[in-house]
Amino acid sequence: MKKRIMKILFTLGLLGMVLAACGSENSGDTSDGNGDTIDIGVNMELSGAVASYGQSDTEGIELAVEEINEDGGIDGKQIKVIKVDNKSDAAEATNAAIKLTSQDKVTAIIGAATSGNTVAQAQIANDTETVLLSPSGTSPNVTIKDDGTLNEFVFRTSYIDPFQGTVAANFAIDELGIKNAAILADNASDYAKGLGTAFKETFEAAGGTIVKEEAYVAKDTDFRSILTSIQSADPEFIFIPGYYEEVGIIVKQAREIGIDVPLMGADGWDSPTLVKLAGAEALNNTFITNHYSSEDPDETIQNFVTKYKEKYNGESPDAFNALGYDSVYLLADAIERAGSTDSTAIKDALAETKDIKLVSGVVTIDKDHNPIKSATILEYVDGNQVFKTKINP
Amino acid sequence: MEWLQQLFNGISLGSIYALIALGYTMVYGIIKLINFAHGEVFMIGSFTGFYAIAFWGLGFFPALILSMAVCAVFGVLIERVAYKRLRDSTRIAALITAIGVSLLIQYVVIYIRGAQPEAYPNVLPNRSFDVFGVQISSQSLLILVVSVVLMIVLQFIVHRTKIGKAMRAVSYDPDAAKLMGINVNNTISATFAIGSALAGAAGVIFGVYYTKIDPLMGVIPGLKAFIAAVLGGIGIIPGAVIGGFVLGIVETVVSALGFSLWRDAAAFIILILILIFRPSGIFGKNSKEKV
Numbered sequence: 301m302k303k304r305i306m307k308i309l310f311t312l313g314l315l316g317m318v319l320a321a322c323g324s325e326n327s328g329d330t331s332d333g334n335g336d337t338i339d340i341g342v343n344m345e346l347s348g349a350v351a352s353y354g355q356s357d358t359e360g361i362e363l364a365v366e367e368i369n370e371d372g373g374i375d376g377k378q379i380k381v382i383k384v385d386n387k388s389d390a391a392e393a394t395n396a397a398i399k400l401t402s403q404d405k406v407t408a409i410i411g412a413a414t415s416g417n418t419v420a421q422a423q424i425a426n427d428t429e430t431v432l433l434s435p436s437g438t439s440p441n442v443t444i445k446d447d448g449t450l451n452e453f454v455f456r457t458s459y460i461d462p463f464q465g466t467v468a469a470n471f472a473i474d475e476l477g478i479k480n481a482a483i484l485a486d487n488a489s490d491y492a493k494g495l496g497t498a499f500k501e502t503f504e505a506a507g508g509t510i511v512k513e514e515a516y517v518a519k520d521t522d523f524r525s526i527l528t529s530i531q532s533a534d535p536e537f538i539f540i541p542g543y544y545e546e547v548g549i550i551v552k553q554a555r556e557i558g559i560d561v562p563l564m565g566a567d568g569w570d571s572p573t574l575v576k577l578a579g580a581e582a583l584n585n586t587f588i589t590n591h592y593s594s595e596d597p598d599e600t601i602q603n604f605v606t607k608y609k610e611k612y613n614g615e616s617p618d619a620f621n622a623l624g625y626d627s628v629y630l631l632a633d634a635i636e637r638a639g640s641t642d643s644t645a646i647k648d649a650l651a652e653t654k655d656i657k658l659v660s661g662v663v664t665i666d667k668d669h670n671p672i673k674s675a676t677i678l679e680y681v682d683g684n685q686v687f688k689t690k691i692n693p
Numbered sequence: 694m695e696w697l698q699q700l701f702n703g704i705s706l707g708s709i710y711a712l713i714a715l716g717y718t719m720v721y722g723i724i725k726l727i728n729f730a731h732g733e734v735f736m737i738g739s740f741t742g743f744y745a746i747a748f749w750g751l752g753f754f755p756a757l758i759l760s761m762a763v764c765a766v767f768g769v770l771i772e773r774v775a776y777k778r779l780r781d782s783t784r785i786a787a788l789i790t791a792i793g794v795s796l797l798i799q800y801v802v803i804y805i806r807g808a809q810p811e812a813y814p815n816v817l818p819n820r821s822f823d824v825f826g827v828q829i830s831s832q833s834l835l836i837l838v839v840s841v842v843l844m845i846v847l848q849f850i851v852h853r854t855k856i857g858k859a860m861r862a863v864s865y866d867p868d869a870a871k872l873m874g875i876n877v878n879n880t881i882s883a884t885f886a887i888g889s890a891l892a893g894a895a896g897v898i899f900g901v902y903y904t905k906i907d908p909l910m911g912v913i914p915g916l917k918a919f920i921a922a923v924l925g926g927i928g929i930i931p932g933a934v935i936g937g938f939v940l941g942i943v944e945t946v947v948s949a950l951g952f953s954l955w956r957d958a959a960a961f962i963i964l965i966l967i968l969i970f971r972p973s974g975i976f977g978k979n980s981k982e983k984v
Contacts, residue, residue, distance in 0.1 A: 487954055515954055519913075521903040524702040525948035532695040545810060549904055557698065558821055558828035576812035577904050 337380040338373070338641055340365075340631070341400035343411030343421060348388025353413035353620055357435045358383065360624025361410060363611055368628065374635050379628075386412055390420035397421035401428040407641045408433065410627050413620065415439035418454070425453040429643045431650060433457065433631055435623040436591075439490070443669040453643070455650055455669045457627045457660070461491050464566040464589040465498030465541065467675040467691045471587070472537050473506045475677075475689065476562060480511045482535035484526065484550065486542040487515035495541035495566055511535050516546065523550045524557060531559050543568040548577025555582040562587065567619070570685075580683030587688065589675045591619040592660045595687040596676060604659045619660075626658040661690070697827045699949045700942065705833045705902070707941020708840035712895035713918035714925070714933035715847060716768075716888030722864045722928035723884045725784060729791040730771055731892055732915020733798035736908060738764040738893025739900045740802070746814050753816045753901065757839070760897045761890040768889025769882045777878070795915075802908040810907040813900040836898050843894055844934055847887065851930060856883050864928070913957070920964045926974025935975065 342361055345354030365379045373379060382404050386393035393412050400406045401424060408431040412418045415437040422442070425432035434442055434456045443454050472478040481503055486492035500510055512533040514526050527550070530538065538554070540547055540563055547569055554563065563586040570590055575583060594605050594616045604625060608617040617625075631646075633656050638645035653665040661673030677688040713735055720728045738760045745756040775794050779787045821830045851857040859880045862870040871877050899914065900906050921940045925932025940960060947959045967974065 514951070517954060517957070521899075521905060521910075522702075522706055522944075524705075525699055525945040526953045528695060528698045528702060529949045529951065531698075545905065548812070552904055556819065556821060556828070556830045556832070557702075573810070573812065579815060 337378050338635065339380050339382055339404060339406045341404060341406035341409040342381055342383045343386055343393060343396045343400060343409050344383065345388040345413050345417060346385035350388045350414055353436060356618055356620030357413045357624035359612060360621040361628050363608060364625045364628035368632055374632050382406060386417055390416055393417040393420040394424060397424040401430050406430065408631055408646060410435060410631065412437065415442050418442050422451045422454050426451060429453060431455065431643055431646050433627050435627040436620055450668065453647055455665065457623050457630055457671060458591060459673060459675065460670050462494040462498035463693065464675060465495035466502045466693070467589050468539055468564050468566065469499045469502035469506065471677055471691050472503065472564065473508055476537065478508065478537040480509050480535050481537040481539060482512040482530045482533060483510060483539045484514045484516065484530060486518055486546065488518045491568065492541040499539050518546060520546065521549060523553050527554050527557055527559060531557060536561055538563050540565045541568065544571040544574040548574045551578040551586060552582050564588065567591065575683045583680040583683060586680045588678050590678055591676065592622045593676045593678055593687040600657055601659050622659045626660050629658055630656065630663065697825060699945050701827055701829060703942035703945030704938060705837060706945060707938035708837050709895050709899055709914065710918050710921045710940050711934045711937025712840055712843065712891050713914055714921035714937045715930065716892045717919055717922040718927055718930060718933040719884050719888040723860060723881055724780065726776060726787045726791065727919065730794040730798060732911030733795050734764050734768055734889045735892040735896045735914060736911035737767055738896030739906045739910065741893065742897035742900055743811055743813055743906060746816050757894055757897045760893040764893025765886040765890040768885040772882060772885040799908055808908055810905050813904050813906060817901060833902065836902055839898060843891060847891065850887065860884055917960055920960050923964060924967055924974055926977030929974065929976045932974055932976035
């Protein structure tokens with residue numbers, strides 16, 4: 301009796317394997333460009349610690365794919381999205397990339413939302429010659445390997461971290477007319493140090509003086525003594541790259557001891573918690589750089605905002621939504637110019653991208669596979685982010 | 694003027710250390726236990742104040758008093774549940790229990806409400822005014838006054854009341870105190886209650902002054918207050934106050950000199966130096982036994 305059951309199970313198993321093989325063969329056919337769809341893998345943090353980033357990116361991606369397909373697709377071919385959840389985990393991200401490249405044989409992968417999970421896929425992308433495009437991985441080492449060589453098949457839609465420091469310096473000098481600035485950076489994060497260094501270099505190159513450079517440790521709560529010594533150097537402007545948990549307290553304490561000069565940070569400030577910690581009043585006369593603003597009057601942006609609100613119950617799109625959306629258009633443009641779904645052709649076309657108008661700015665891809673584009677400056681007015689201006693690199 | 698401002702910053706920081714250090718030193722003085730859960734009592738006090746202000750709409754002073762009351766009960770509860778049965782066991786057993794209690798409270802709070810930080814609501818009007826070129830915010834001034842008043846009240850309780858006398862007696866010699874008819878258990882509970890109430894007050898003051906609170910907020914201030922207590926001579930009440938202020942000012946000066954990243958290190962270097970050269974602290978009498 302037992303033997304019989306085993307036999308049946310074995311037969312069923314074999315049958316299943318045959319069917320599975322057929323299935324993958326089929327999908328293999330379509331991605332070779334013979335079929336009528338272009339398969340794009342989406343490897344995102346749909347659950348886990350940073351799920352909100354991955355979900356936001358994915359919402360933007362889905363909106364863009366829907367639009368392109370309604371307009372007749374790319375060269376008459378519809379885009380088919382294959383979503384995989386990497387659970388905000390680097391090992392899972394690698395597994396997902398293996399699945400997408402070997403089983404689904406996708407033309408390109410969009411993902412992941414964070415730098416670490418993108419780096420985890422870079423090797424697979426290079427080995428299988430599949431284009432990998434990260435919408436929002438901002439760390440420089442996404443496209444550049446540790447030994448300084450380029451990840452041939454890896455690209456990104458967002459600008460890199462240090463760029464925001466450069467933009468902040470240009471904004472301080474050109475728009476605010478600042479000559480003396482101070483920097484207060486989170487000592488423990490590469491993000492903050494990168495921004496601080498870039499700010500300093502640009503600011504000094506443009507003839508400004510850094511009168512004081514101070515650092516703090518994350519999780520600290522008392523910044524009064526550091527701020528007092530910054531105050532005694534009498535800067536006209538303080539650049540504070542860091543994350544909202546500390547920055548909120550820094551801004552509050554700075555205003556308390558009488559520092560009323562403009563304060564500026566980057567996208568690490570962008571959280572409702574910042575307003576709660578610092579208080580709306582203390583945040584007046586502070587600025588941040590960010591990828592985009594939904595209040596920007598630019599036509600492309602307003603179009604995107606309207607469409608997004610239609611699809612997602614009137615919610616206002618954030619920077620991740622915009623970057624996900626832009627990633628699809630960036631890729632679609634490259635596939636169109638490449639004229640085929642051949643990976644190497646797409647890669648070359650993507651690397652040659654020039655002046656394409658996207659929601660998060662006019663993008664040109666540089667030799668390090670990073671986009672050159674403008675950054676948006678937002679000002680806090682009574683606790684609300686207000687669109688201030690756009691700064692070109 | 695920068696130095697005057699820095700001095701003021703240091704005194705404000707020091708007053709919070711001093712309030713927490715008082716609890717450490719009182720408990721040590723009476724049962725020779727370093728109550729590492731004291732930082733968590735401080736955290737509970739801070740959250741009690743937060744919920745009282747944010748959800749029940751209480752003002753600063755009602756919230757302060759409520760939080761002190763809750764912490765007093767909480768402190769006694771910790772003593773009755775965890776420490777009382779260990780009173781006759783080795784000191785290391787009690788110390789390890791204290792560390793266990795500390796971790797238990799931290800993670801129960803995280804389990805209940807999550808680890809995300811909370812922003813303290815603005816309950817005190819905050820206006821800065823200029824005194825000899827020093828920017829003093831009304832908030833920090835009030836906080837300083839509240840801390841000093843609490844310390845004076847404590848001094849009064851310890852030296853002018855019956856329970857204070859009992860506390861001093863138990864601290865001096867528990868067996869003799871017992872023979873004289875002093876209820877040692879109640880006295881120890883009272884010590885925990887008073888020390889914890891001060892930590893609760895420090896929690897509310899910390900929240901108002903520094904805005905951000907979270908379930909692990911008690912760890913670093915707790916350790917700093919411990920250093921302050923050792924610096925002043927653990928078990929000696931005025932020592933804890935002076936130790937707190939000295940530590941606050943030293944940390945501020947280190948930051949002001951441009952070594953802001955060395956601030957925490959400076960505090961612990963003080964602890965090491967004190968333990969090597971003067972283990973009984975600034976106010977302590979040198980006795981070999983204590984080492």
